[in-house]
Amino acid sequence: MSFVTSHTLLSDSQHGFREGRSCVTQLLQLLHSWYSTLENCDLVDVVLLDFAKAFDKVSHHHLLYKLQCYGIRGLLFSWMQDYLSDRKQRVIVGGYSSDWMEVPSRVPQRSIRGPLLFLLYINDFPLSVSYNTELFADDSVLYRKITSEDDCVELQDGLSSAASWCDLW
Secondary structure, three states: OHHHHHOOOOOOOEOOOOOOOOHHHHHHHHHHHHHHHHHOOOEEEEEEEEOOOHHHHOEHHHHHHHHHHOOOOHHHHHHHHHHHOOOEEOOEEOOEEOOOEEOOEOOOOOOOOHHHHHHHHHOOHHHHOOOEEEEEOOEEEEEEEEOOHHHHHHHHHHHHHHHHHHHHO
16 A cells, blocks of 8 residues: 555545545545535536445456556565466365365455555446446446537546557456
């Protein structure tokens, strides 16, 4: 986290799992923006997104690629690669167990590193949308001031871009 913080790698839109940020700071940011728009008698359209089982769907291959793009290399990268590689799981029910299976995706949620790795994975999501986005871990709020029908079209285009980001990553 100190590397990420000192290099200002995390999006300013992300409020989850960060010191000095919380769901309250996200809410205050949103309310300030929305009230400012409404005071000018404009409208705001808001879309709330929740990535279902987001931590479970993080591709190790894609995450390692993004870590390298953020400049995480050398021993730190090797350590992260070892942490994510060769993970296996099985199910035991009533004394019977399944075969071990490889786990190619999933960021461990109850670990110290898991939340940070997830934040780095989703960090570029706001860049895929051409308007305001606030994040709290895997929950996203997309919003846009609406002054014309063109703004509605841009909102839809942004949602389409968000869906494309999801398909890609």
